[in-house]
Amino acid sequence: MEILQYTELAQGGFAGLLERRFVMDSKIFNKSAASPEVDGIGNFVYLADANFKSMGETGMHPHREIDVISVMVQGEVAHQGSLEHGASLKAGDAQVQRAGGEGFSHNETNPNSTPNQMIQLWVLPDNKGEKAGYKVYQPQQGKLIKIYGGDKEQNQTFDSKTSIYIANANSGQAFNHSGESMAYLSKGDATINGQHVIARSLLRVKDGLHFEALTDAQLIIIS
Numbered sequence: 001m002e003i004l005q006y007t008e009l010a011q012g013g014f015a016g017l018l019e020r021r022f023v024m025d026s027k028i029f030n031k032s033a034a035s036p037e038v039d040g041i042g043n044f045v046y047l048a049d050a051n052f053k054s055m056g057e058t059g060m061h062p063h064r065e066i067d068v069i070s071v072m073v074q075g076e077v078a079h080q081g082s083l084e085h086g087a088s089l090k091a092g093d094a095q096v097q098r099a100g101g102e103g104f105s106h107n108e109t110n111p112n113s114t115p116n117q118m119i120q121l122w123v124l125p126d127n128k129g130e131k132a133g134y135k136v137y138q139p140q141q142g143k144l145i146k147i148y149g150g151d152k153e154q155n156q157t158f159d160s161k162t163s164i165y166i167a168n169a170n171s172g173q174a175f176n177h178s179g180e181s182m183a184y185l186s187k188g189d190a191t192i193n194g195q196h197v198i199a200r201s202l203l204r205v206k207d208g209l210h211f212e213a214l215t216d217a218q219l220i221i222i223s
Contacts (some may be wrong), residue, residue, distance in 0.1 A: 001070025001193050006049065006200035008036050022202045023047040027042070027124070038204070041182050041197035042162040044222045046122035049186070049200055052077065052110035061219070064103035067123045069148055069164060070095045071220060073186045079107030083134045089118075094137045094147050094166055098158050119186050119220060123148065123162050133158065138167045142215075144175050165221040169213035177209040177217025181223035188217025 009020040024037040025045035031037055032076065040046070052075070060081065070077070076090045082104045088111070089095055097104065110116050137147045149163030150156070167175045168190070177183075183192070183203045190197050191212045193205060197218075201210075211219055 001195065001203040003195075003197065004036065004038060004202040005198070009110060013050070015059045017050050017052045017058060017148055019048045019050035019084065019124055021046070021048045023121075031135065031155050039204070041180065041204075041222060042121075043124040043126065043160065044121065044162050044164075044185065045184070046120075047184060048120050049184075050118050050120060051115045052108070052118070053115060054113045054160055055110060056111040057107055060105055060107045062103055063097070063099040063104045064196070065125060066099050067121065067125055067158060067160065068095075068097045068099065069121040071119040071121075071126070071166065071186065071218075073117040073119060073218065075110065075114065076113055077116065077118055078111045079106050079108070079110045083132060085092075088107075089136070092138060092168070093185050094139060096135045096137075096139055098130060098133040100125070100132045101128060102132045104130050104132050109209055119184060121143065121220070121222070123160060123164075126159070126161055137166075139168050141168045142173060143168060146213070163223050167211065167219040167221065167222075169211070171213055171215050174210065175219070176213040177211070177221050177223065179208060181209055181222060183211075183222070184220045186218045186220060187212040188218065190217050
């Protein structure tokens with residue numbers, strides 16, 4: 001099992017947010033061989049742990065032919081733009097925006113005077129030219145739910161061969177996930193495959209994942 005921790009990454013950011021980028025896949029990013037950022041899995045190409053400053057915003061910017069997944073850990077974010085203009089995400093919410101071939105533009109804003117925390121992931125679409133779309137989820141405490149991936153015959157999630165799950169675990173609760181995956185512990189402490197893992201750690205596992213929360217914790221799983 002490979003682990004990359006928040007403290008191993010340089011502080012970056014732009015406009016009104018600070019962030020550390022864990023995944024910057026060589027499919028779409030140029031990075032030095034010595035860079036600690038890692039490649040993703042499947043079409044998963046990017047993961048950043050971001051803190052918006054007090055009243056901070058990204059500024060209006062476009063996305064095209066990418067699926068943008070946002071998971072609110074603390075605080076909230078307001079969205080303005082061409083998809084669900086004015087919609088807000090609060091702590092515990094997860095949002096999936098499919099840019100598709102038509103694309104979208106948005107501005108992400110922290111409407112509060114205190115910093116927040118949001119995890120953002122990008123996945124390349126299996127097929128180009130899809131229609132832009134938007135879905136929001138409120139994962140329940142104590143549950144493992146799928147927020148992304150699956151076939152076109154269902155409409156609960158956007159279709160993709162890459163899947164993303166969120167586990168909101170109570171202290172002492174355990175979950176299993178089979179096969180190769182990457183996972184991000186966005187909050188809390190946990191034991192994963194017998195090893196103690198602290199919040200803001202990215203893991204890569206090849207032969208399955210056993211996750212047991214030592215405190216209330218959130219794990220994002222990509223497979």
